[in-house]
Amino acid sequence: MTLHAAPRRTAVLLPLLIDLGLPLAVFYGLRTAGVDQWWSLLWSAAVPAVTVTVRLVRTRRVDFLALLILSMITLGLVLSALTGDARTLLIREAWTGMLGGLLGIWLLASVGYGRPALMVVFRSFVRAKAGEEGLRAWEERWEQDPAFRRGVRVLTAVWGTASLLNALAQLACAYLLPVDAAPAAMNLSWPVIAAPLFVFHLVYTKRHGLRA
Structure with missing residues (x-):
């Protein structure tokens, strides 16, 4: 382990633990x-709004995804304040999570049409790791390597299924579980799904040579 590994790991895990x-x-x-x-x-729903705002102020960079999340949280809090019902607030949280479900549908739909959406989602990661030349080489494999195309389609389908499954799990928890139990279940659904997803991703991309 390098001297810089622990700080990097902390930088990745700390926002996750906070969120x-x-x-x-x-x-x-x-x-x-x-x-x-x-x-x-x-008050617990207001926490993500505060953390997103703090990150925007600290980075001093316009993050449109963060602004979208902040806008949705704010709108949801206003609507929930008008109802005054705990179950409604839970359901609002779950339907906000359906954005992940829409992402899953987009990923699944892209598998059979043109380039899978994962090629778009992972471009920034490939660029950060391999630079512009590495990104071009990675994208050129789509045109030249049938095994690469098949592998990316499989990955995209798996990620899409996981995203959609998480969104449905969020809805089920919000509608069916007792109010005091639902927040824990809703927050744990993605880690439970993501852990095997990331293991599969790492093993599959290494075994099939899909990494940049």
């Missing part, structure tokens, strides 16, 4: 203190 763990800590902390379900959910 997943902090809203849960706020919700269950408030519930333990006797705050009702609706207010606990409302």
Whole structure:
């Protein structure tokens, strides 16, 4: 392990722990203190808005995805405040998560038409790792290598299925579970799905030579 490995790992894991763990800590902390379900959910839902805003201020860079997330969270909080119902707030969270479901549908639909969407999604990662020349070489393999095309289609289908499955799991948790149990289940659904997904991705891309 290099001296820089630990700081890099911390830089990757810390935002993940904040995004997943902090809203849960706020919700269950408030519930333990006797705050009702609706207010606990409302304050826990506000946490992602605060973290996104802090990141925008710290980086001083316009991140359109972050702005989209912030806008959706703000709109959801306003709508939830009008209803005053804890279950409605949970369902709002779940339907916001359906953006991932739309991403999954986009990925699956792209498998049979032109270049799979994963070729677009991963361009920035390939560029960061291999530079512009490496990116061009990686993209040229699509035209020249049938095995590469087949492998990217398989990866895209797997990622699309996982994204859609997570969105459906979020909806099921919001509609069916008790309000106090649903936040934990909704926050854990993606890590549970993502862990085997990432293992499959790493093994498959290495075995089939799909990495840049």
